[in-house]
Amino acid sequence: MVHALSSQSVIATSNLTKFYGDFKALDSVSFAVEKGWVYGYLGPNGAGKTTTIRTMLGLLKPDQGEVQITGINPSKDPVHALQSLGYAPELPTLQTFFTGEQLLDFMGKMFGLATQARKERIKQLLDLVGLKEWGDKKIGNYSKGMVQKLSVALALINDPVVLIMDEPTIGMDPEATAHFRNIFTTLSKQGKTVFISSHLLDEVQRICTHVGMINKGRMVFDGPIAQVIEAFTQQWVIEAELKKVTKNMLSALKKLDYVKDVKAEGNKLKIELKEKKDFRGEISSEIFKRKGVLLSLNLHKITLEDAYLRALKGGQ
Amino acid sequence: MNALRRVAVIIGYEWRRALAKKWFFALVILAFAIQVLVFVVFNFLFTNPPANLPPFIRNALGQIKPFMWTVEVLIPQLFFMMPLIVIMIAGGSMSEEYEQGTSDILLSKPITKLEYMTGKYLGGLSLLSFVAALTTILGAVLAIAFFSPQESLQFIPHIYLAIVYSNLVFLSLAFMFSEVLRRTTLSYFSAIGVFIASIVISGVLSAVYSFTWEQLYLDVSKWLPDWGATNFSSFVREKLMNVPVTPLTPSTQGGSDLLLAGAFIAAYTAIFILVATIRIVRSDVTKKAA
Numbered sequence: 001m002v003h004a005l006s007s008q009s010v011i012a013t014s015n016l017t018k019f020y021g022d023f024k025a026l027d028s029v030s031f032a033v034e035k036g037w038v039y040g041y042l043g044p045n046g047a048g049k050t051t052t053i054r055t056m057l058g059l060l061k062p063d064q065g066e067v068q069i070t071g072i073n074p075s076k077d078p079v080h081a082l083q084s085l086g087y088a089p090e091l092p093t094l095q096t097f098f099t100g101e102q103l104l105d106f107m108g109k110m111f112g113l114a115t116q117a118r119k120e121r122i123k124q125l126l127d128l129v130g131l132k133e134w135g136d137k138k139i140g141n142y143s144k145g146m147v148q149k150l151s152v153a154l155a156l157i158n159d160p161v162v163l164i165m166d167e168p169t170i171g172m173d174p175e176a177t178a179h180f181r182n183i184f185t186t187l188s189k190q191g192k193t194v195f196i197s198s199h200l201l202d203e204v205q206r207i208c209t210h211v212g213m214i215n216k217g218r219m220v221f222d223g224p225i226a227q228v229i230e231a232f233t234q235q236w237v238i239e240a241e242l243k244k245v246t247k248n249m250l251s252a253l254k255k256l257d258y259v260k261d262v263k264a265e266g267n268k269l270k271i272e273l274k275e276k277k278d279f280r281g282e283i284s285s286e287i288f289k290r291k292g293v294l295l296s297l298n299l300h301k302i303t304l305e306d307a308y309l310r311a312l313k314g315g316q
Numbered sequence: 317m318n319a320l321r322r323v324a325v326i327i328g329y330e331w332r333r334a335l336a337k338k339w340f341f342a343l344v345i346l347a348f349a350i351q352v353l354v355f356v357v358f359n360f361l362f363t364n365p366p367a368n369l370p371p372f373i374r375n376a377l378g379q380i381k382p383f384m385w386t387v388e389v390l391i392p393q394l395f396f397m398m399p400l401i402v403i404m405i406a407g408g409s410m411s412e413e414y415e416q417g418t419s420d421i422l423l424s425k426p427i428t429k430l431e432y433m434t435g436k437y438l439g440g441l442s443l444l445s446f447v448a449a450l451t452t453i454l455g456a457v458l459a460i461a462f463f464s465p466q467e468s469l470q471f472i473p474h475i476y477l478a479i480v481y482s483n484l485v486f487l488s489l490a491f492m493f494s495e496v497l498r499r500t501t502l503s504y505f506s507a508i509g510v511f512i513a514s515i516v517i518s519g520v521l522s523a524v525y526s527f528t529w530e531q532l533y534l535d536v537s538k539w540l541p542d543w544g545a546t547n548f549s550s551f552v553r554e555k556l557m558n559v560p561v562t563p564l565t566p567s568t569q570g571g572s573d574l575l576l577a578g579a580f581i582a583a584y585t586a587i588f589i590l591v592a593t594i595r596i597v598r599s600d601v602t603k604k605a606a
Contacts, residue, residue, distance in 0.1 A: 054600075054601070057420075057424040058423075059423055059600065060601070078426060078427065078429075079428060082424060082425060085424070087421075087424040089417065092417065092421065094418070095332075095418055098332070102332075106325070106332075109328075110322070110422075111425065112321065154421070
């Protein structure tokens with residue numbers, strides 16, 4: 001997968017390769033993220049997610065390849081490339097000698113925001129992330145979840161066009177996690193591009209429009225989230241629960257053109273389909289024809305987790 | 317926002333970072349305490365000189381009294397307090413950010429590595445200037461209040477600038493170790509190690525010189541980083557006022573040593589800053605320590 005570095009892409013990487021000594025941490029990683037996408041970046045521990053992000057920010061120099069943020073290479077011109085970017089690192093350690101307000105104010109200064117603009121933005125952001133009452137407290141007194149929330153606020157201080165988040169909801173309680181998911185979705189609707197590195201597949205499936213998967217430094221998938229599920233779906237399965245399963249019914253179902261195999265476990269049937277199509281109507285008609293009493297009938301589609309695990313096993 | 321403003325933001329940050337540390341205040345208070353202690357000793361010698369005080373010391377005390385402000389001002393430098401303070405300021409300046417992972421946050425903002433490093437260095441330098449201003453003011457005030465009349469007070473700014481300049485060596489050395497090693501404890505130990513080793517070797521060379529009278533030993537000792545750093549401000553004082561730094565210190569060679577000390581300070585500072593610059597520009601930002 002090689003993406004031409006296009007000026008239309010908000011984030012674009014091309015053949016990104018990075019070595020740590022002899023260890024190849026990134027191997028020709030290429031992807032492009034367009035405006036308004038919520039891009040989920042998935043991979044197991046040590047796959048190269050954080051290395052990719054740190055290279056995207058210009059903190060690491062790639063041995064080969066190039067990164068562009070809004071068309072600018074951050075290694076060559078960090079001042080312009082990072083002006084419209086917000087970044088929240090994984091489990092950040094923030095400067096504990098500042099209060100939340102002071103740190104936001106300092107970061108606002110780094111983006112050249114005027115005093116009044118900073119004041120207003122700080123108030124808005126503390127309210128947004130639920131730290132209104134904690135703004136004047138030293139960060140040393142914050143919990144892990146609060147530091148994470150402040151880190152997201154810091155990433156938003158400059159009203160960025162592109163937001164890069166490394167495991168943004170780690171350490172947050174379920175209520176805060178749901179709130180932050182809404183924030184990311186809202187930002188995307190406002191036309192901002194959100195890049196989220198996460199190992200929470202459920203989170204990625206809920207909020208991301210596109211997904212990239214990396215394993216052992218190599219991209220194993222890059223595309224819309226629906227496409228990844230489709231790409232890694234080997235077969236669809238219908239699970240049926242009946243009052244009573246008869247041999248006659250079992251052999252009739254096996255003979256159907258679109259059925260690959262049927263397995264019975266007590267009163268439950270697992271019907272493997274030849275095609276990726278919803279045959280629940282046809283199956284229920286067949287069962288009724290054989291005087292069967294149907295208690296439940298479900299089509300089991302593949303989840304992102306299934307797709308992810310298959311992708312990692314080289315299932316594409 | 318232009319580069320100067322970005323550097324200024326980092327200077328302000330560096331002040332906040334250093335002033336949040338208790339050891340910073342402890343060292344400054346210790347420097348003040350040494351100044352006050354020296355003042356008490358001299359005040360005792362001037363007001364109640366012991367009867368058995370040798371005449372040459374009594375004579376030297378009389379000579380130094382109108383210039384006591386210089387003694388008071390230079391004491392933190394001569395007692396190695398200022399070099400120690402600057403090592404503590406600069407030794408963790410870069411490395412702490414790498415260790416804590418805050419460098420990732422700072423360097424993912426619209427700022428170049430060079431601007432960031434310049435802000436950090438100038439932040440340390442401005443802190444050094446501030447501490448030197450405090451010790452200079454305290455020393456001068458004590459001398460003016462208790463040992464009046466004081467002479468050559470118009471040279472206070474010159475001496476102050478000489479103190480700041482002479483401390484550039486160890487400020488830059490500690491800063492270089494902080495950036496190159498990227499580990500704070502290692503950086504402190506390395507800078508203090510070089511400082512102590514330099515003083516010890518100087519002492520040994522001086523001792524050998526006093527036995528052999530071979531000029532070579534003194535010349536070699538001048539190449540050590542502590543020589544310019546600890547002597548430059550005294551040479552400036554001697555050049556401006558033509559008096560030895562303490563009643564018992566012999567007069568030095570004046571102008572030639574002053575220039576040599578100034579040149580060594582400039583050379584060491586330039587080398588240390590260059591090494592730090594090469595390191596930050598050419599290498600990746602080190603990941604947070606586990």
